[in-house]
Amino acid sequence: MALPERSPECDNYLAGFGNHFLSEAEKGAVPHGQNSPQKAPLGLYAEQLSGTSFVMARHENLRSWLYRIRPSVLHSPFVRISNQSIRSKPFNEVEATPNQLRWDAFALPEMYEKVDFIDGIKTIAGNGDSASLRGSAVHLYCANSDMSDRFFYNSDGDFLVVPEKGKLRFATEFGIIDLAPGEIAVLPRGIKFQVTLPDKSARGYILENYGPSFKLPGLGPIGSNGLANSRDFLAPKAAYEEKLSGEQSFKLTNKFNGNLWQAEISHSPLDVVGWHGTYYPYKYDLSLFNVINTVSFDHPDPSIFTVLTSPSELPGTANVDFVIFPPRWMVAEHTFRPPYYHRNIMSEYMGLIFGVYDAKEEGFVPGGGSLHNTFSAHGPDQATFNKASQDDLKPNYQGNTLAFMFESSLVYAPTKLAMDTSHLQKNYQNCWQGLNSNFSLDKS
Numbered sequence: 316m317a318l319p320e321r322s323p324e325c326d327n328y329l330a331g332f333g334n335h336f337l338s339e340a341e342k343g344a345v346p347h348g349q350n351s352p353q354k355a356p357l358g359l360y361a362e363q364l365s366g367t368s369f370v371m372a373r374h375e376n377l378r379s380w381l382y383r384i385r386p387s388v389l390h391s392p393f394v395r396i397s398n399q400s401i402r403s404k405p406f407n408e409v410e411a412t413p414n415q416l417r418w419d420a421f422a423l424p425e426m427y428e429k430v431d432f433i434d435g436i437k438t439i440a441g442n443g444d445s446a447s448l449r450g451s452a453v454h455l456y457c458a459n460s461d462m463s464d465r466f467f468y469n470s471d472g473d474f475l476v477v478p479e480k481g482k483l484r485f486a487t488e489f490g491i492i493d494l495a496p497g498e499i500a501v502l503p504r505g506i507k508f509q510v511t512l513p514d515k516s517a518r519g520y521i522l523e524n525y526g527p528s529f530k531l532p533g534l535g536p537i538g539s540n541g542l543a544n545s546r547d548f549l550a551p552k553a554a555y556e557e558k559l560s561g562e563q564s565f566k567l568t569n570k571f572n573g574n575l576w577q578a579e580i581s582h583s584p585l586d587v588v589g590w591h592g593t594y595y596p597y598k599y600d601l602s603l604f605n606v607i608n609t610v611s612f613d614h615p616d617p618s619i620f621t622v623l624t625s626p627s628e629l630p631g632t633a634n635v636d637f638v639i640f641p642p643r644w645m646v647a648e649h650t651f652r653p654p655y656y657h658r659n660i661m662s663e664y665m666g667l668i669f670g671v672y673d674a675k676e677e678g679f680v681p682g683g684g685s686l687h688n689t690f691s692a693h694g695p696d697q698a699t700f701n702k703a704s705q706d707d708l709k710p711n712y713q714g715n716t717l718a719f720m721f722e723s724s725l726v727y728a729p730t731k732l733a734m735d736t737s738h739l740q741k742n743y744q745n746c747w748q749g750l751n752s753n754f755s756l757d758k759s
Contacts (some may be wrong), residue, residue: 319602324493328549328598332531333511337591338490339554344589359588360386366503366528366594377528378502379592381488382559387507390567394578402438403452403471403573404525405445406728413691416729417743418736420682421457423480423516429460429461433467433568434485436521439733440686441665442725443525445573449627451635451689451723453664453684459512464563469570470504472525474502475623475637477719479682481517481670483510489595491576494757496668496684497717499637500598501623507567508596518682520666523719526634530621536637537607543622547603550595558583569749578685601717606643612650627724633661634729638720640672646710653703661722663687670715674699678746685743688726696746 329336339345344359346352351361366377395498402408421437424430435458440705443450452472462652476483478496485492485500487508494500496519564579589651600621605618617638625634645652654674665672666684676698677687687693695703 319470319600325549328551330546330549332548332597333593336550336595339589340553340555341588342577344382344553345591355382357588358443358522359383360385360523364594364694366505366634376390377594379590379594380423381587382589384555384586384588387584389580389582390676393569393578395673396575396577398575399434400437400732401454401570401575403528403570404441404450406441406730409729409732409734411726411728413688415685415687415693416679417678417685417740418683418733419738419740420518420680421455421519421738423457426459430458431460431465432456432458433462433465434595437732438730439684439728440727442662442723442727448526449634450519450725451721451747452523452525453721453727454523455519456521457518458512459516461504462509464560465566465567465568466507466509466580468507469504469523471504471570471573473504473528475522475524475529476500476502476519477666477668478517478519478522479570479666480519481512481514481697483517484513485510485596485682486585487551487596488585489590490554492551492598494598495604498598498600500596502596503528506596509585520684522635522637524625524635526627529625529637531699532621532624537650540670541597541605541607542619543604548599550597550624553587553589555586555588556583559587578658582737600646601639602749604639604641608643609647614647614650614655617654633722635721635723638722640716640718642716644710644712648708650708652706652708653695653705653742656692658690658692659687660689661724662689662727664721664727666719668717668719670717672715672716672718675746676702678740678743683741686727697749714731
């Protein structure tokens with residue numbers, strides 16, 4: 316097992332999780348000693364972006380000051396546009412189901428179709444009601460076109476983006492984030508961005524978090540190190556563009572209260588020359604996750620694989636967690652090594668970035684997904700059970716795998732699209748039907 320080498324690309328970012336950063340694309344863009352001087356430096360406009368209420372405890376208060384060429388108020392009135400395949404809370408198109416559900420990967424758009432990142436979003440499931448600061452949504456994206464004249468921001472929730480196929484470049488108000496499969500990015504609500512596709516097409520997953528902002532999970536008896544370490548999270552350095560739209564106006568799309576709205580804008584809103592604060596987008600390389608696992612017998616619970624958590628009002632009960640099942644050594648003795656059979660009070664959506672998930676030999680494919688709602692039984696399929704029950708329990712490096720889970724304390728209701736699509740596997744439950752009774756009493 317080789318650790319990833321430090322990439323020179325890291326020099327393009329600011330390292331750390333939850334830090335107060337300051338970044339300038341032009342020297343002197345951020346004023347010294349105050350936030351809003353009578354005349355901001357370089358003829359810029361000072362603008363605060365608040366991601367929490369003003370009176371949130373200081374260690375949880377999220378806000379940044381942006382010093383930009385034009386203020387964000389410069390746009391035409393917003394008008395409603397089609398939501399296309401995006402759905403939001405309340406999720407009441409289809410009743411939530413206790414049945415186990417699984418989907419094949421959705422196909423990328425045909426080349427004659429031009430589908431950008433936003434138009435390529437398809438909502439699979441979600442939870443939370445319209446009056447609550449709780450809940451989350453599971454989306455897929457399938458895109459083959461750059462957002463060349465379009466910008467987007469989300470007023471409803473944070474986007475946690477999980478690429479499965481193809482690289483993404485996020486040009487944001489705070490700077491550039493380049494993202495590849497095996498990495499994640501978090502784009503907090505309210506931050507404007509534009510997505511281009513270096514590989515011409517892209518597919519992946521999005522967790523939209525309507526609840527409290529993501530945090531690193533507590534480590535408890537693990538101590539002060541392990542899992543996702545703060546030092547490995549990367550925020551962009553300031554970068555800006557001073558670009559006018561010309562004859563054809565740019566489009567600024569906003570997801571607001573569950574619907575899409577759009578305004579015309581005569582300039583690029585990615586014109587922030589300097590910024591400082593605690594509210595910004597960031598990325599993380601999943602290969603840097605410090606895996607904790609048993610070195611004796613049995614399984615610690617999968618909470619040891621939590622990368623980020625959005626807490627709820629109940630201590631220890633997440634609004635939604637982001638969990639990964641990365642490459643790792645399996646050394647447990649006298650143990651059934653795949654994930655155990657389980658019924659969980661939490662609801663679980665799982666996806667696969669590459670390789671094979673160790674609980675499912677077949678049927679669970681990269682780009683696909685599965686949903687097991689609260690107390691819906693799940694676990695290894697028949698082929699996996701038979702093999703793992705007979706395996707020679709030598710130390711084994713499980714390298715060809717990277718699965719993840721969006722786990723919520725609220726029940727996920729699937730969308731009509733998710734239940735009607737041909738990608739829904741109608742016979743998913745069959746993978747367990749060959750599990751026979753092996754019960755016998757020792758008559759000796």
